[in-house]
Amino acid sequence: MTLTTADRKYTMFSPVLTVLRDVLARPSGAIGLTLVTAHLVLALISPLIVPYDFKATNSSMMLTGPDMAHWLGTDHMGRDVFTRVLLGGREALLVTGIATPIAVTWGGFMGIFFGLAGGRIDEVMMRIVDAFLSLPWILKMLVLIVTFGTGVEVLIPTLAFFYGIPVIRIARAATHDVIARDFVSAARARGHGRMTIIWRELLPNVLDTLMVEGAMRWSWMLLAFSSLSFLGFGVSPPTPDWGLMIADARGFMSFAPWGVLGPVVALSSLIIGINLTADALAKALGIDRAQKAPV
Amino acid sequence: MLRMLLRRMALGAITVAIVSIIIFSGVELLPGDACTAFLEREAKGKLLENCREAQGLNRGPFERYFDWAASAIRGDFGVSANGQKSIAELVGNRLKNSLLLASSSLALGVPLAILLGVITGLWRDRPIDLTLSTIAIFAMTIPEFVSATVLILLFSVWLGWLPGIVLTPAHAPAVEFFPEIILPVIVLTMVMTAHILRMVRSSVIEVMAGDYVQMATLKGVPYWRIVFRHALPNALLPAINVVALTVAWLLGGVVVIEVVFNYPGLGRMIIDSISDRDLPVVQAIALIVATVYVGVNLSADLLTMFANPRLRTLYMRQK
Numbered sequence: 126m127t128l129t130t131a132d133r134k135y136t137m138f139s140p141v142l143t144v145l146r147d148v149l150a151r152p153s154g155a156i157g158l159t160l161v162t163a164h165l166v167l168a169l170i171s172p173l174i175v176p177y178d179f180k181a182t183n184s185s186m187m188l189t190g191p192d193m194a195h196w197l198g199t200d201h202m203g204r205d206v207f208t209r210v211l212l213g214g215r216e217a218l219l220v221t222g223i224a225t226p227i228a229v230t231w232g233g234f235m236g237i238f239f240g241l242a243g244g245r246i247d248e249v250m251m252r253i254v255d256a257f258l259s260l261p262w263i264l265k266m267l268v269l270i271v272t273f274g275t276g277v278e279v280l281i282p283t284l285a286f287f288y289g290i291p292v293i294r295i296a297r298a299a300t301h302d303v304i305a306r307d308f309v310s311a312a313r314a315r316g317h318g319r320m321t322i323i324w325r326e327l328l329p330n331v332l333d334t335l336m337v338e339g340a341m342r343w344s345w346m347l348l349a350f351s352s353l354s355f356l357g358f359g360v361s362p363p364t365p366d367w368g369l370m371i372a373d374a375r376g377f378m379s380f381a382p383w384g385v386l387g388p389v390v391a392l393s394s395l396i397i398g399i400n401l402t403a404d405a406l407a408k409a410l411g412i413d414r415a416q417k418a419p420v
Numbered sequence: 421m422l423r424m425l426l427r428r429m430a431l432g433a434i435t436v437a438i439v440s441i442i443i444f445s446g447v448e449l450l451p452g453d454a455c456t457a458f459l460e461r462e463a464k465g466k467l468l469e470n471c472r473e474a475q476g477l478n479r480g481p482f483e484r485y486f487d488w489a490a491s492a493i494r495g496d497f498g499v500s501a502n503g504q505k506s507i508a509e510l511v512g513n514r515l516k517n518s519l520l521l522a523s524s525s526l527a528l529g530v531p532l533a534i535l536l537g538v539i540t541g542l543w544r545d546r547p548i549d550l551t552l553s554t555i556a557i558f559a560m561t562i563p564e565f566v567s568a569t570v571l572i573l574l575f576s577v578w579l580g581w582l583p584g585i586v587l588t589p590a591h592a593p594a595v596e597f598f599p600e601i602i603l604p605v606i607v608l609t610m611v612m613t614a615h616i617l618r619m620v621r622s623s624v625i626e627v628m629a630g631d632y633v634q635m636a637t638l639k640g641v642p643y644w645r646i647v648f649r650h651a652l653p654n655a656l657l658p659a660i661n662v663v664a665l666t667v668a669w670l671l672g673g674v675v676v677i678e679v680v681f682n683y684p685g686l687g688r689m690i691i692d693s694i695s696d697r698d699l700p701v702v703q704a705i706a707l708i709v710a711t712v713y714v715g716v717n718l719s720a721d722l723l724t725m726f727a728n729p730r731l732r733t734l735y736m737r738q739k
Contacts, residue, residue, distance in 0.1 A: 252431075256438035259713040261672030264706055267694045272450045272457075348563045352676050355565045356691060371569055378569070379577045385569055393562045400561040 147409035154405025160398025167211060168218045177205040179212050180363040191383055198383040200374060209365035210387040214395060216360045217367065220277055221346040224284040228346075229339040232289035236296025237327050241304065241319065251297075257290045262349060270358050280359070284349065288342050295338050299331040333410040340403035344396050351392055367392040425722065432718040439710040440492070443703050444485050457697040475499075475700065488703075497704035500693075507704045511686065513591050515708065518678070518685035521601065522670050525608035530663055533613040534656065537620025541655070542647065544625055552617070560614035564673050568607045568680040575603065586683045604681045611673065612666050619662040620655065627655040657728055664720030668713050 148154035183203030191198045197206035239247045257265075266283055273279045303309065304327070312326050353359040354368030362369065367388035374384030450457070455471035475498070479487075491498065497507035540549040559567070576584030586600040627633065628651055636646045675687035682688075686705060693701040 252434060252438055253442075255435050255714075256442055256710070259435060259439055259668070259710040259717075260442075260706055261668075261675065261709055263672050263675045264690055264694075264702070264709070267690070268446065268450075268702060271694050271697065344561060348561075351563055352565060355563075356676065356679060368563075368565070371566065375569060378573055382573055382577070385573065389566050389570060393558075393566060396561050396563070397558060400557060404557070 148405045151405040153401040157398045157401025164395045171211040175208040177208045197387045212365040213367040225343045227285035228289035232292025233296045233335045236293040240297035240300030299334040303330045337407045344399040514686045514689045524605045529609040529612040533616035537617040541621040541624025556614040559610045623655045627651045667716045
């Protein structure tokens with residue numbers, strides 16, 4: 126039997142470092158974390174290192190194949206594909222990087238609160254959560270986006286709101302697991318208030334679950350964001366974005382496949398990296414995530 | 421037993437009712453109404469008046485909600501915002517096509533996923549498990565439009581084996597969608613199989629480590645007899661619920677797939693009506709999809725309960 130981090134959390138090492146070490150010790154964690162880190166670093170420094178201007182069109186260089194000057198060729202407007210692939214994840218990482226913590230925080234607090242409160246209010250709340258979950262994500266988001274516009278200032282709250290709702294359920298279930306334990310009864314017997322119990326007793330114990338949940342939400346948000354871009358409801362041109370680039374280049378796929386392959390590899394490697402990391406993190410913390418379905 | 425059944429069905433009905441309130445008030449809360457949204461800049465004077473008349477927007481919100489909900493129960497969703505066609509008629513063909521796509525993928529994906537899930541679970545951490553599990557992670561995490569694009573590039577552009585785009589009109593009979601439907605079905609099956617496979621795998625591993633399997637082994641029951649008689653019936657039970665959750669994913673995932681392959685189903689209609697700002701159609705589709713989702717989950721819950729003697733008696737005792 127292998128020891129999980131949960132079993133040896135309170136050693137002399139700081140818990141964060143222990144978890145990190147455990148994640149890195151697994152092949153999936155090492156590969157995943159490397160991919161994610163590389164993407165984050167590239168997103169930060171790419172404006173400094175790109176060889177061309179991402180919106181510089183060149184009508185004499187349309188859809189030329191890869192060569193020494195343009196490593197990944199050019200697109201239908203003569204723009205350098207390599208430049209646009211390097212820059213194409215910035216918007217996605219910015220939006221999902223802000224929306225994910227917001228979603229996990231508000232969903233987590235609501236879930237813990239209703240899990241602790243129980244009774245009528247919990248029952249009613251869960252019906253509402255179920256109702257929201259029964260609508261396909263794309264429908265919910267598109268209605269808001271079409272009404273309020275497709276800017277970053279609309280996408281972040283929309284993603285944060287809808288992706289926080291499933292977190293309520295997860296946090297509530299995790300709270301139910303913890304709440305029956307003795308230390309919660311002890312805190313109650315000591316006369317602590319509800320907020321103190323949430324903050325001091327419940328939150329530290331559901332934090333593991335929320336962390337894994339956050340990693341998964343991040344990857345699903347990226348999936349949603351790039352799908353929206355692909356459908357033409359995400360970032361607006363000429364901003365380089367992988368989803369949008371794939372949509373644009375699809376029409377020329379038969380004779381200029383490089384326009385599709387660059388963003389495909391970039392987007393896939395980021396999402397796979399996040400998922401591998403989430404997988405290793407879940408195993409390191411001793412949480413089974415196989416039974417979760419995409420929402 | 422009957423009481424439990426009725427209780428679950430009532431809960432499902434309540435969920436659908438809440439969904440209808442969310443859909444209705446969601447559209448109410450948005451700036452403007454169905455007519456101003458659809459007519460956009462021409463929303464003034466006679467045109468706006470006529471549209472509001474046709475949509476019955478001159479009444480109070482409560483009256484309109486109950487009218488809308490009552491007709492929806494009878495299968496009447498009113499007319500689309502351009503005032504021409506009955507929504508029920510518009511949606512009918514599209515729904516049929518989407519169901520064709522979804523059910524073909526389920527028919528292909530569920531048995532495949534269970535088979536592969538059992539194989540990976542039994543041969544845990546062996547090369548076959550590592551290979552299949554890695555492929556599964558790729559299949560389930562890469563966005564559908566990306567895998568669809570790659571498959572089109574591979575099978576339709578480079579190899580020329582399969583058509584990469586659907587040209588059959590929406591009202592054509594189901595057989596005419598062959599062979600255009602093959603690639604979309606493959607993409608949907610891939611993602612779905614990956615999800616169910618992972619769940620079945622972990623379930624098989626858990627059951628095979630159980631006390632009764634160890635007991636049977638110690639008694640000298642042959643390995644394959646243990647697998648088929650003791651382990652699998654217990655391991656596959658939770659699969660029912662995962663399949664139901666996958667259907668929920670299918671309802672959303674199908675939207676992107678239908679756009680990629682130009683497939684004339686409900687998903688593409690969602691995108692079209694949202695782009696046209698045809699809110700009555702959006703409302704109708706949302707309600708239909710949510711009802712299907714709740715219905716599928718309810719059936720899965722009940723099926724699990726009937727199939728599992730332990731749960732059955734548990735619920736009977738609770739009443």
